[in-house]
Amino acid sequence: MGSIPAGFGPAPNGALEIERHPVGYWIEKAGGTPLFLYDVERVEAQVAAFRRVMPSRLKLHYAVKANPFGPLLDRMAALVDGFDLASRGEIARVAHHDLPKSIAGPGKSIADHEAALRAGVVVHVESEGEAQRLCDVATQVGIRPKVAIRVNPPFLLKGAGMKMGGLASAFGVDAERVPNLVAYLLDQDCDLRGYHVYAGSQSLSAEAIVAAQAATLDLVVALTAQTGMVPAEVNLGGGFGIPYYAGETPLALDAVGEGLAQALSRLPPDFAETRLIVELGRWLVGEAGVYLTRILDLKESGGQTFAVTDGGLQHMLAASGNFGQFLRRNYPIANASRMGEEATVPMNIVGRLCTPLDLLGDQVSMPEDTAVGDVVAIFCAGAYGLTASPHDFLSQPKALEMLAQSQG
Numbered sequence: 001m002g003s004i005p006a007g008f009g010p011a012p013n014g015a016l017e018i019e020r021h022p023v024g025y026w027i028e029k030a031g032g033t034p035l036f037l038y039d040v041e042r043v044e045a046q047v048a049a050f051r052r053v054m055p056s057r058l059k060l061h062y063a064v065k066a067n068p069f070g071p072l073l074d075r076m077a078a079l080v081d082g083f084d085l086a087s088r089g090e091i092a093r094v095a096h097h098d099l100p101k102s103i104a105g106p107g108k109s110i111a112d113h114e115a116a117l118r119a120g121v122v123v124h125v126e127s128e129g130e131a132q133r134l135c136d137v138a139t140q141v142g143i144r145p146k147v148a149i150r151v152n153p154p155f156l157l158k159g160a161g162m163k164m165g166g167l168a169s170a171f172g173v174d175a176e177r178v179p180n181l182v183a184y185l186l187d188q189d190c191d192l193r194g195y196h197v198y199a200g201s202q203s204l205s206a207e208a209i210v211a212a213q214a215a216t217l218d219l220v221v222a223l224t225a226q227t228g229m230v231p232a233e234v235n236l237g238g239g240f241g242i243p244y245y246a247g248e249t250p251l252a253l254d255a256v257g258e259g260l261a262q263a264l265s266r267l268p269p270d271f272a273e274t275r276l277i278v279e280l281g282r283w284l285v286g287e288a289g290v291y292l293t294r295i296l297d298l299k300e301s302g303g304q305t306f307a308v309t310d311g312g313l314q315h316m317l318a319a320s321g322n323f324g325q326f327l328r329r330n331y332p333i334a335n336a337s338r339m340g341e342e343a344t345v346p347m348n349i350v351g352r353l354c355t356p357l358d359l360l361g362d363q364v365s366m367p368e369d370t371a372v373g374d375v376v377a378i379f380c381a382g383a384y385g386l387t388a389s390p391h392d393f394l395s396q397p398k399a400l401e402m403l404a405q406s407q408g
């Protein structure tokens, strides 16, 4: 099992404490379980750490796909420099926030383009065909499009959980095709802002992230030499990971900051005004989220104990190992009703779906007195939780979501 993120421990009553209250307080406030609870102070601490360590000119955009819960986005808007979006649904979710926004993703429809144009969102085009369609829609609606080219880089983010470069890809335009596309977009009088390079997600290696960022800057400098266009903005991607599993350790943020500062110091003077961006999702919100689910039944079978909960993979697919993982491993899990007690008894934490895949914890240690009615906490649930899960499957009750904030 992975380590519980630092700072989570027992309240005086022995239950898991979140934002100075035992979980029972939050569950009552929210109206029950299953519940995703997001600790805003943890998100604020991540942003503060980023600002402390990363070069000051670097802008921080929040990748809304990681967690699009409305109240969280509203808090996020005060903390970050922009939003990275992936659909017109996400555009709508942050429409009331006046921050820089961009939309990326293959297969954008005419309706997506129109929504982006009307909302002033920078469109990261992923192919020549998309560029053409965007220009056509822009002419029809009479809005000069803000565009950046998403480049499929000739390198990848080494060791990343999800690699998005160095391969044939649905994402981005192969680097050697970019100069022609630049010429096309300039010819169409687009507001061509620059480039977006996303080499992968979920890396815990500062060295790999720094290498990808440096390679991105080299690529952009080379494209600038080829095209003569100095980009107004360059989105360097992200990929900052969090430890989910046994043996994983947190990303060394200081080392990323130092490496990036060095890479920036090598940039030609032409780039002095270029807006440099990283877009992060899980690193900002992942560890701030706890998924809470109540034990409905405890049963023995084949010499094993099963704790059957009111949750399941329909809310927290990733914890069941079915969200793109090669190997099923346990997220950090604890009995949130008995944090003070020693966890010695192996149990399977399951949901109530009609499939053995609905396994949230495989032989995780729980306290001996674990009982029906106790609440199980799955940590690292703040990113790719509810909206990355098939929550209509079996029409079980929806999970609740709430910000844990002591005021209001």
Ligand SMILES: Cc1ncc(COP(=O)(O)O)c(C=O)c1O
Pocket: 063, 066, 084, 104, 198, 201, 202, 238, 239, 240, 279, 280, 281, 282, 283, 383
């Ligand atoms: C283009 C792009 N940006 C940002 C992200 C966010 O990644 P993460 O939540 O790991 O930071 C992703 C993840 O798939 C992505 O594809």
